[in-house]
Structure formats: C-alpha cells, structure tokens
Amino acid sequence: xxxxxxxEITDSEWEVMRVVWALEEVTSKEISQVLQEKMDWKPxxxxxxxxxxxxxxxxxTEKSGNRFIYTAAVxxxxxxxxxxxxxxxxxxxxxxxxxxxxxxxxxxxSHDDIAMMEEVLRNKKKDAVAEVVCNCVPGQCTxxxxxxxxxxx
Numbered sequence: 001x002x003x004x005x006x007x008e009i010t011d012s013e014w015e016v017m018r019v020v021w022a023l024e025e026v027t028s029k030e031i032s033q034v035l036q037e038k039m040d041w042k043p044x045x046x047x048x049x050x051x052x053x054x055x056x057x058x059x060x061t062e063k064s065g066n067r068f069i070y071t072a073a074v075x076x077x078x079x080x081x082x083x084x085x086x087x088x089x090x091x092x093x094x095x096x097x098x099x100x101x102x103x104x105x106x107x108x109x110s111h112d113d114i115a116m117m118e119e120v121l122r123n124k125k126k127d128a129v130a131e132v133v134c135n136c137v138p139g140q141c142t143x144x145x146x147x148x149x150x151x152x153x
Contacts, residue, residue, distance in 0.1 A: 007056040093135040
C-alpha cells in the first residue's frame with residue numbers, strides 16, 4: 001500500500017475522525033453526542049459523515065448486538081502527515097517558508113511549543129540553502145507576482 005493514494009476528507013469528516021481518534025472505539029450515538037455539543041449537528045448529519053468515512057476506508061465497523069462500533073482505520077498521525085504533504089505539494093516551493101510562518105503566526109502556542117520550534121529551526125539552519133528553487137510549471141508560476149522573483153524554468 002505504499003503508493004496507494006489516501007482519500008481526502010472534508011473538514012466535517014475531520015470532526016468525526018477526531019472523536020473516533022480520541023475515544024478509540026465508539027458508537028454513532030457517542031459520536032453524535034460529542035458533535036451535537038460542538039457543532040450543533042443532528043444525529044442524521046453525523047451518520048451521513050460516518051457513512052462517507054466508512055466508504056472511504058477511514059473507519060472500520062464491527063457489529064456488537066444491535067449497534068455498530070467504529071474504530072479508525074488510519075491513525076491520526078498518518079492523516080496529519082498526508083495533510084501536511086498535500087499542503088506543500090499544492091503550493092510553490094518558494095511559498096513554503098512564508099506559509100509555515102503564517103501558520104505559526106495564527107496559532108496559539110505554548111512556551112514549550114516555541115522552544116521545540118526554535119530547536120527545529122536551529123537544526124534546519126545547518127542544511128538551509130541560499131535560495132529555494134521554484135517547483136512550478138509554466139502557466140502555474142506566480143513567483144514574479146507573489147514573491148517578486150523571477151523563476152528559472
């Protein structure tokens with residue numbers, strides 16, 4: 001399965017997955033209760049998203065009496081890694097640094113989070129390049145407009 005594409009999930013489906021990841025084994029009723037409180041969703045709405053996630057292979061089901069127990073078929077870490085990879089795949093390589101800086105600027109962080117990032121940056125600095133090369137193809141490149149730089153296609 002190494003080259004198999006992972007299905008994309010919507011923001012709403014992420015909400016369902018977060019409940020499943022947190023509770024590990026859960027019924028649709030339990031998922032509905034959490035998301036009713038957080039999102040004000042009706043049980044039918046939650047069940048629709050659960051069904052989509054089962055079809056996408058993100059959730060596994062097991063019948064237990066007259067109810068189904070749901071478990072995650074993929075880990076939260078794998079899903080986050082796929083999300084991160086997708087983000088950087090869809091933008092110009094020259095925009096990655098600014099995108100990361102923007103994400104940090106918008107996030108609420110603890111002192112420990114900041115210390116961890118400072119350590120990562122210290123280590124990253126050892127391998128830094130003078131200039132990141134554009135990875136866009138002609139017709140998609142916005143380096144001049146967005147970054148004030150000419151790319152070298």
